[in-house]
Amino acid sequence: MAYLKNEALIDIAxxxxxxxxxxxxxxxxxxxxxxxxxxxxxxxxxxxTITKYAGNDFQKYRQFRTMLWYCAMRLRFCEKILSDDxxxxxxxxxxxxxxxxxxxxxxxxxxxxxxxxxxxxIWNYRPILNNVYNKVxxxxxxxxxxxxxxxxxxxxSSHFQKIIDATKYSNKILEEAINxxxxxxxxxxxxxxxxxxxxxxxxxxxxxxxxxxxxNLITDNHILQTIIKISNKKQYxxxxxxxxxxxxxxxxxxxxIIEENIKNENKKIYANEIGIKIPSVDDEDETSIRxxxxxxxxxxxxxxxxxxxxxxxxxxxxxxxxDSYLDKHKPFFLDNITSIKTxxxxxxxxxxxxxxxxxxxxxxxxxxxxxxxYLRIRFSIYAFNTTNKEITCWxxxxxxxxxxxxxxxxxxxxxxxxxxxxxxVYTKMKSMLYLKKPDIFLTLTDxxxxxxxxxxxxxxxxxxxxxxxxxxxxxxxxLHVITIANNLKMxxxxxxLAVSKVNDITDKILNILDKK
Amino acid sequence: MSAINNxxxxxxxxxxxxxxxxTLLKKAYDAKLFVLIIGPKGTGKxxxxxxxxxxxxxxxxxxxxxxxxxxxxxxxxxTLIDGSVSFIDGILVRSMKNGSMLYLDEIxxxxxxxxxxxxxxxxDRRQIVLKxxxxxxxxxxxxxxxxxxxxxxxxIGTKELPPQLISRFPxxxxxxxxxxxxxxxxxxxYLTENHDEDVKQxxxxxxxxxxxxxxxxxxxxxxxxxxxxxxxxxxxxIDKKEAAYLIFGNVYTQWGNIEYQKVNDIITSMx
Ligand SMILES: Nc1ncnc2c1ncn2[C@@H]1O[C@H](COP(=O)(O)OP(=O)(O)OP(=O)(O)O)[C@@H](O)[C@H]1O
Ligand SMILES: [Mg+2]
Numbered sequence: 001m002a003y004l005k006n007e008a009l010i011d012i013a014x015x016x017x018x019x020x021x022x023x024x025x026x027x028x029x030x031x032x033x034x035x036x037x038x039x040x041x042x043x044x045x046x047x048x049t050i051t052k053y054a055g056n057d058f059q060k061y062r063q064f065r066t067m068l069w070y071c072a073m074r075l076r077f078c079e080k081i082l083s084d085d086x087x088x089x090x091x092x093x094x095x096x097x098x099x100x101x102x103x104x105x106x107x108x109x110x111x112x113x114x115x116x117x118x119x120x121x122i123w124n125y126r127p128i129l130n131n132v133y134n135k136v137x138x139x140x141x142x143x144x145x146x147x148x149x150x151x152x153x154x155x156x157s158s159h160f161q162k163i164i165d166a167t168k169y170s171n172k173i174l175e176e177a178i179n180x181x182x183x184x185x186x187x188x189x190x191x192x193x194x195x196x197x198x199x200x201x202x203x204x205x206x207x208x209x210x211x212x213x214x215x216n217l218i219t220d221n222h223i224l225q226t227i228i229k230i231s232n233k234k235q236y237x238x239x240x241x242x243x244x245x246x247x248x249x250x251x252x253x254x255x256x257i258i259e260e261n262i263k264n265e266n267k268k269i270y271a272n273e274i275g276i277k278i279p280s281v282d283d284e285d286e287t288s289i290r291x292x293x294x295x296x297x298x299x300x301x302x303x304x305x306x307x308x309x310x311x312x313x314x315x316x317x318x319x320x321x322x323d324s325y326l327d328k329h330k331p332f333f334l335d336n337i338t339s340i341k342t343x344x345x346x347x348x349x350x351x352x353x354x355x356x357x358x359x360x361x362x363x364x365x366x367x368x369x370x371x372x373x374y375l376r377i378r379f380s381i382y383a384f385n386t387t388n389k390e391i392t393c394w395x396x397x398x399x400x401x402x403x404x405x406x407x408x409x410x411x412x413x414x415x416x417x418x419x420x421x422x423x424x425v426y427t428k429m430k431s432m433l434y435l436k437k438p439d440i441f442l443t444l445t446d447x448x449x450x451x452x453x454x455x456x457x458x459x460x461x462x463x464x465x466x467x468x469x470x471x472x473x474x475x476x477x478x479l480h481v482i483t484i485a486n487n488l489k490m491x492x493x494x495x496x497l498a499v500s501k502v503n504d505i506t507d508k509i510l511n512i513l514d515k516k
Numbered sequence: 517m518s519a520i521n522n523x524x525x526x527x528x529x530x531x532x533x534x535x536x537x538x539t540l541l542k543k544a545y546d547a548k549l550f551v552l553i554i555g556p557k558g559t560g561k562x563x564x565x566x567x568x569x570x571x572x573x574x575x576x577x578x579x580x581x582x583x584x585x586x587x588x589x590x591x592x593x594x595t596l597i598d599g600s601v602s603f604i605d606g607i608l609v610r611s612m613k614n615g616s617m618l619y620l621d622e623i624x625x626x627x628x629x630x631x632x633x634x635x636x637x638x639x640d641r642r643q644i645v646l647k648x649x650x651x652x653x654x655x656x657x658x659x660x661x662x663x664x665x666x667x668x669x670x671x672i673g674t675k676e677l678p679p680q681l682i683s684r685f686p687x688x689x690x691x692x693x694x695x696x697x698x699x700x701x702x703x704x705x706y707l708t709e710n711h712d713e714d715v716k717q718x719x720x721x722x723x724x725x726x727x728x729x730x731x732x733x734x735x736x737x738x739x740x741x742x743x744x745x746x747x748x749x750x751x752x753x754i755d756k757k758e759a760a761y762l763i764f765g766n767v768y769t770q771w772g773n774i775e776y777q778k779v780n781d782i783i784t785s786m787x
Contacts, residue, residue: 015733015778019724020785024731069785107720110757110785249784256777374732402774 008261009050009061011404013068017045020072020108027405028068029285034212036067038074038081045071054121054218061254062247066118069111073100079184084211087139087204092184092191094143095170099187102178113244119148120226125213129153132210135200140210142166142198148230166197220245267398275428276382276393281409289362289412298371298506343378343399345438347429348414349445350385350394354474355416357502361474364502365444366411368509373403380436383411384425386418393428399436420445423454426462433462440468440495442512444505447473447484447498452491459492470495470512472505529705531560531567534698537689541568544687545661550638552685553665558739559691560702561665565619574661577611578619581626587633591648603649608637612644615657620664624677631681638662638684693726693740702740703747711750718746718756721764721786725779734779735771738764757787 010028018026025043030050037046047067053060074081077100082089105111123144130153132140138159144151146167151160173190176182195202228241268278354361372379380399385392394414397407422445433441441462449455459469471493475481477500485498497512499505533539537553541564544551553561569576579589592606611618620634637644642656664685666677694702699719700712707715722738729737742763749759760783768776 011774012778012781015728016781016785018733019728019782022724022727024727024733108785109717110783110787114785250781253777253781253784256773260774 008257008264009064010406011402012257013047013064014405016065017068017072017075020069020104021075023075026072026075027287030283032283036071038071038078040075040078040081043075045075047071052213054124055223057258058247058251058254059121059223061257062114062250063118063121065250066111066114069104069108069114070097070100073104076100077103077183080188081184082188084206086202086206087135087195087200088191088202090139090206090211091142091194092188094146095174095187095191096184097147099174099177102174110249113240113247113249116227116231116244117223117247119230120223121218122213123148123152123226123230124218124222126152127209127214129155135204136207136210138162138198138200139204139206142194143210146170150229162198166194169197170194264401267395271395271432276395276432278395279410279413281406281413284409284413286366286405286408286412289359289366290408291363291367294363294367294503294506295370298367299374301507302371302375342440343436343438344372344380344440344442345399345433345436346379346381347425347441347443348381348383348396349420349443349474350383350414350416351418351420351446352416353420353446357474358416360502361416362412364505366408368506369397369403369407369411371506371509380438381407381411382429382432383414384428385415386421387415389418391418391421391424391428393425399438420449421451422449423451423458426455426458430458433467434465437465438467440470442470442472443493444472445474447471447475447487449491452487456490456492463492463494468495469493471497472509472512473498474502474505475500531563532698532702532705534694534701535691537564537691538568538571540687540689541565541663542572545572548661549687550661550685551663551687551689552682553663553689553691554668555665555691556668556693556737556739558741559693560740561691562619562621564691565663565665569617572617574659575614575616576619577607577616578621579607580621581623581630583625583627585626585630587630588648590630590633591644591646593648603646608634609644609646609654612637612642612654612656612660615659618660618662620662622667623664623681624666631678635678635681635684638681693723696720696723699740699743703744706744707747707751709751711747711756714750714756715743715747717786718750718760718764719743721760721783722746724782724786725764734768734775736767757783760787 010030013028014026017028018024021043023043027044029044029046030048031037031046032049034048034052035046036048038044039046045068047064050057050060050064053063055063074096078096081096082092084090084093101115105115126144126148127140129137129141129144129151137155141151141155141159141163145163151163155163173187173193177187192202224241224245227244231241231244271278348365369379369381378399379397381396383394383396385394394410396410396414397403401407422443462469469492471488471491473481473484473488473496475484475498481498481500485496488496488498495512497505497508499508531538541551545568553564555561565578566576579585588606590606590608592604592609594601595604605613608618610616623631623634626634633644637656642660644654646652646654662685693699696716696719699722700715703715703719704712722743725734726737728734746759746763749763750756754762761780765776765779765783768779
């Protein structure tokens, strides 16, 4: 079975999190640390990478998905989230978890099986009470008893009575909160009561062992037994323990993700064979290069162009001649803009000359991709840089995948380094180019390749195989722009745009993508 | 020439005037102010107009615009009848002459030349020169009344309406997706049995997908037509989850496996 990569998950995870949280600004990130963080003010969810869960890949995925659901519910229903570092916050979060679960299940009915399945793991991730010391043991016991209705290990009967009382009280206030639509802040005011019942200090430090999940070794049988135990205790959907264990409801979803994953892996293997690499993006955050204003401005600007042929019933078509119509409106070219049928391959120069404008450059290129994808133009995008004298071509997005956060993160990840050995880069790209046969091959460069003659030859041979060669040159002032434009013309590009401000690229890009 | 749109043969169901559109339409009509109805597909724009016509006892002429609509559909064309050439009026000219109610559906799907002729007829003189025929000037009947609908720009195949044409319709009624409880009431009108809880879930799903489409994360948003169809599937005895896949999920295969899968995952977590 293919090893499930985080980047195969990020797209679907972000989509689900946005829908579940009913918030279009929700974003998802992975962390190598074994922690779950939901940031309400920035709408961000940070989850442990998929490898951090127990079980096989499918079981890992199910836990991951449920964890994501809880985080989305937190974003949706919590007014604030306290840290787990001290008893006060830990207890509040414990009760909040149940509150958001109850509210969430009202909408997301289909989660029930997954929640039970997840509880089986949660139960196993909890520490045994005998290994937890001092008053923390009471807090942990309360957590276990409130969440699962049982405790792992032993404790004194006087302590246990406190746990039972605190749980009773917690359930009572929880019910009150649910019935009256009270939120986090209302519950927060009741936490001191619970602290009192438990007879602990609200600032009691909660150790990692209790805060985080403990990866105990567990067998399938163990999980199945726990499922039976839990689903009997809780009034979740029907008592189909086997069914819950097998998780058939989401196995289809999982199969598709795996298939995508394999496709991506194959692409990577192929790309690798011909010397093209793919940046790894697990910990990359692309928000710094996402210029939302710029993107929106461009989208508005190009909105008019977003026209397709509309299929309509020929209810007024008594004399309509479809062929002559199409003749007149040749393959849906609108205002000379590249048709949706055109395939474009873009190559981004990431030599050191870009470095000083790094942020602007990335913002502009990311905005460009957003707009191309918005216009539903088919494109692939690559970049090159040089480290330790070695040229690398990077794949940011292939032409058959969608522009998404993963591609944006890849773009963000690539560093600007080295010279502009364009001919060598073209040679590396050759087999990809001939395989994909784009209609237009567009290079974004500072326009001063180290090997002009070789570049000229490469361009000529690409043109011979019917690929239109286009270039955008970046200069640092008006005079330099003129020089660059001349350079590019000498090199043999058919379509040239030279600018001194990176932002001009996006505004003028469609002129250069015109097929004629 | 028939301008009746087969798919919109209105069922005999009561129209729920949930945001007062019918009342506004009547007021605009009384003041002889032409009306533009704006809203995404399937929010009841056509139904509103069709239900309005009989209320004020008027005949309705309607035309549904597309890229294929031509000037001649509006103005008319020369046709050979029994060996002699005569000019048959198009729907615009006919409606102006008869003073009927003219309904221009999805007017922003029309091509520029078509819009130009509309503009001519709709300006304050309310007349049009038949340059295609004898060159005579047709003045509109006093009772002539015009309503038009436009879909928001995100809708495939739509263009921005030129400002001068927009100004011909000074009353603009917005018809968006209704709130959940209203949508439930509308759907109930089409059902014979009570499936309220299940229908509510379907509406919730539809709204989730509509929201995703509004930020371009999905290529398609389900309309009231779909939520009604979903209700009817429940009526016919189909399980709610299966109905959800049938009506809301499967359509997304059009945009590839991933798009489809995303929507399916949402359905799985909801049903
Ligand atoms: N307020 C309402 N009361 C009763 N039925 C309604 C109402 N609104 C919408 N419907 C029903 O919803 C369906 C879609 O409505 P309709 O065809 O009028 O929408 P539309 O806005 O004209 O769509 P389009 O933009 O695709 O032409 C129809 O079956 C209609 O009867
Ligand atoms: Mg309509």
